[in-house]
Amino acid sequence: MKTLLSVLLLTMASSAFAQIKVNHIAVHVSNLEKSMNFYETILNLEEIEEPFKDGLHAWYDIGGGAALHLIEVANTPTEISKTNHLCFSMDDMDAFISRLKSKNYPFEDWPGEKGKITTRPDGVRQIYIQDPDGYWLEINDDY
Structure with a gap:
C-alpha cells in the first residue's frame, strides 16, 4: 500500500507542473543568403528541413530538439540592443574563438572591448558577436 501511495503521489506531483x-x-x-552564410560558417550550425520552400526561410538545429528559424522579411527592426540577444553555449569556446580570429570575425566582451572575453561571477566565459543584421549573439562555455 505504501508503494502504491508513493507512486500515486509522485504521479500527481509530476502532472501538477x-x-x-x-x-x-x-x-x-534582411538577406537570407547572407544570414545563412553567417550561421553556417561562423556558428557552424547544421541546416535542417523546412516546410515552406519559398526561399524566405531557413531552419537550423540548435540542439535539445530546438531549431533556429531565419525568416527573410523586408524592414528588419532598427533597434538593436546587446541586452536582447541569442545565446549559444560551445563545448570548446577556445576553438570557436580561434575560428573567429582565423576568419577575422570581430568579437567583444560585455562592456564592448574588442577581442576580449567576459568572465561572469559564476566562472562562465562569454563573448558577443553580431550577425549580418546586427543582432547580438552571446557565445559562452556553459555547455
Whole structure:
C-alpha cells in the first residue's frame, strides 16, 4: 500500500507542473543568403528541413530538439540592443574563438572591448558577436 501511495503521489506531483521546452527561435533577417552564410560558417550550425520552400526561410538545429528559424522579411527592426540577444553555449569556446580570429570575425566582451572575453561571477566565459543584421549573439562555455 505504501508503494502504491508513493507512486500515486509522485504521479500527481509530476502532472501538477507544466512541461515545456523550447521548440524554436525565429529571427527576422534582411538577406537570407547572407544570414545563412553567417550561421553556417561562423556558428557552424547544421541546416535542417523546412516546410515552406519559398526561399524566405531557413531552419537550423540548435540542439535539445530546438531549431533556429531565419525568416527573410523586408524592414528588419532598427533597434538593436546587446541586452536582447541569442545565446549559444560551445563545448570548446577556445576553438570557436580561434575560428573567429582565423576568419577575422570581430568579437567583444560585455562592456564592448574588442577581442576580449567576459568572465561572469559564476566562472562562465562569454563573448558577443553580431550577425549580418546586427543582432547580438552571446557565445559562452556553459555547455
